Amino acid sequence: MRGGRYALRAGEFLVSRACRRLPAAIRQERYQEWLAELPVILRDRDTGPAPWRVVRMLAFAADTLRGTALAADAYRGAHRGAAAKSTAAKSIRWLGTGLLLLAGLLGCALVLLAYEGAIIYQLTVGPNLAFSVTLVLVNLGFIAVGRSRRWASPGRRWYPVSKIVAGAGLSIRAMAGPAGWGHPLLFAIISYCVYAISVVCLAMAVVQAVRYLSRLRHPGQGPGQQPGRATS
């Protein structure tokens, strides 16, 4: 089959993505197992004509992705506690997704209202407020979405939390300045703190981008290495 090889590669890619969600101890084993099924599906003449077999093979590979995303606990030796825990994690992730959507809608609405002049403050305050409120919601969303994975360790949680603090500070400043709340010095201090946090966040973002790029150049050294290249 002419396109079979490319389809097989696409299938292998999907399976490797699926296996990245699995615990390291079983990742390689599952990768080998699923990879071995792909050519069998392509050769299975009972399934139908060649294009249909390609579709079937890709569907198999894509569905492993769904399986590892939704039932990762099953591969870790499922028991009731783990299942309940994973349900809670899923709910929090959905909450995070909701927050992200809300942040997007709110951000768009506030920016539109500000530029239409419908917002009560001056033209510059609306976008500031929109930006800062969106910043808070987006980072809350990110924490909730990735709670069970990337931000699980407290050491990694400081980054979005500091952005939330920065966003909250900016929100207060954006609202308080024109409304004449509190002492100006207080808001000046808040502003400086927010700027300091923003600079640190920006520096950390640069460091993370550099680390990510170096990991791309030297695959197999980070935790997200491809299962096919893993050594046991």
Next chain:
Amino acid sequence: MRMTAPLERVFRVFLDDPAAQRYGYDLMKAAGLASGTLYPLLARLQARGLVASAWETPQHDGERPRRYYRLTGEGIEVARLELAQLSARRRRGPGRRVRPAPADAR
């Protein structure tokens, strides 16, 4: 283990020939399940000791070894029991459940 429709189908496929060793793809075809449903299910069954798996030796050069599954002795017993209970529940039907009458009803 809660008896779900996919689990019932997998048990039925295995019990067609309990001694047979089945590959994941064969099970998928026979049970009509997608890979994302079947493999987590097999992993759960394996964690409970109801299913055992082993790697086959490839017969041709360049072929990848495939993994096959079979029910364990305990798995066969549990599968038969669960399917029998399910059939009994279905025969009784949802509306014909016998409930004890309250004491003051007599």
